[in-house]
Amino acid sequence: MMDFALTPDQLDLRAGLTELLADHCDPHRVRAAEPLGFDPELWSVLGDFGFPHLASTREADPAGLSDLAVAARAAGSALASAPLVETLVATRLLDRLGRTDLTGLVTFAPRPAMAGIARTAPWAAVADRVIAWDDGLIVASRPGSAVECPKQTLAGLALGHVDLADATVLAAEPDAAEPFADALADWRVLTAAALTGVAAAGLHLGVDYAKTRHQFGRPIGSFQALAHQLADAAALVDGAELLVFEAAWAADSGSSRRRGLAAMAVAFAGRAARRATDRALHAHGGYGYTSEYDIQLYFRRAKALDLLGGGERAAADAVVELALADVDEGRA
Template structure:
């Protein structure tokens, strides 16, 4: 049986980042960062903490995917208005490619470009460069790239459609395809970790509200109809967290299952975060639908990140494709 207990160093990382985000990513700061969804002051603080270079070769001991998942979960729980996940993924990809000439705030587009446009690229609206898969090549968008950004999105995140005209080709061919597939797996694991943080923190809001809100002389959390829903959601979030840890371990160990586990983690964490925040929102009753209550921030962020992953159906389809590729390879 695998032991996914956190080491002393991992616990220290979680505690330090959680404390930092408690001070610099409050619900008030999250609201103030919308509609763009980017908090430059928070990003500067995270830079002082060591991100995104924590994942890079310039560090004496670069953090593994397990440590980065811990960081991503903490960022998700605090609804951090900063491109932590995508810049970590971009840093790891650039290191794999041996490229040191792509600098600035560099983000990662998980979807292949269509007709030279990296569509719905997370944080593209604030990034200096965007790493994307375009026509069999890994490219970095040109400095000062054109970006088409929606005026309002579901939960900020500064997404945009990026024109890749004039992009720098970083790699091409089969090796490039492998490199991008590994980066996509990294992104799925870290996004799944962020979703578990969102789910857990959002669920906590619902549980706390259910303990203090009274009806018929009793806390509403004492009614089984609500208590069972919250308990079921908690079980889903716990299961998603274990799957994320396994996927991170697979990524660090180079397991042949790493991409399949990453897709599974994205699918399951998306479901868990949606269910947890939905049940928590409903526990608030009509208040949950108002902008004054914090639960709507978690509900919208969970939905937005799940949509960015392509949703549960897309992730499951990728798991099936990977499984069939393994079968075909074995038969070959």
């Protein structure tokens, strides 16, 4: 029987990062970082904390994906305006390739390029380098003017469309396929972890509001129509967290199911985060749609993270594709 209880080291990591983010990433700072969504001061503080080197497998005691999932969940809870997930993924990928010469802020584009353009690459607008898939693993160094930023996005994340015309090949096919597949699985697990953090924190706001807002002389949370919706959302979030840590455990243990579980985790976590933040927003009534209330920040971040990799449909398609590949491999 698998035990997903956090280890003492993971508890310390969560406590330290949560305290740091509480000091440097409150909702006021999150609003100030929009619309780009990047807070350079926060990124500097996270660097002092040890990111993204925490993910390096070259360290004496390297962090596993389960450890990184703890960090990603904490970042999601705080709506961190910094490229935590993508830089952790890029660090692990570069270590697998034996590349130690790429410095600066390196991000990872989860979607394959189209016509030589890596579209909606997270944090490309502020990155020094972008790793992408375009018939092999390539890196666009200091993209600068090669990045076209959308004029408006749902929730920051410093998105950009990156022209890969002058990119450098990191690994060519077929050798690049396995490292990219593993990096994509890492990204899915850590994005799923961040989504559970967004979901849990957003749901907490909704529950707190339901306890304090009164109608007809009673807290609105005492009405079953609302209470049941919030309770159902909480059950979804708990289930998503368990699936995230199962997927992280599978990656750390080298299980053949690791990529399928990663796709399942991000699909289910996306659904849970959308449902939880939606229910929490509606618990606020009309106030939930106003910029003054923090719940809209969580609602938008949940939607943006869910769409970043193609949405629930894309993740579900990946689950089916991986399942069929396992069947074909078993027949061979």
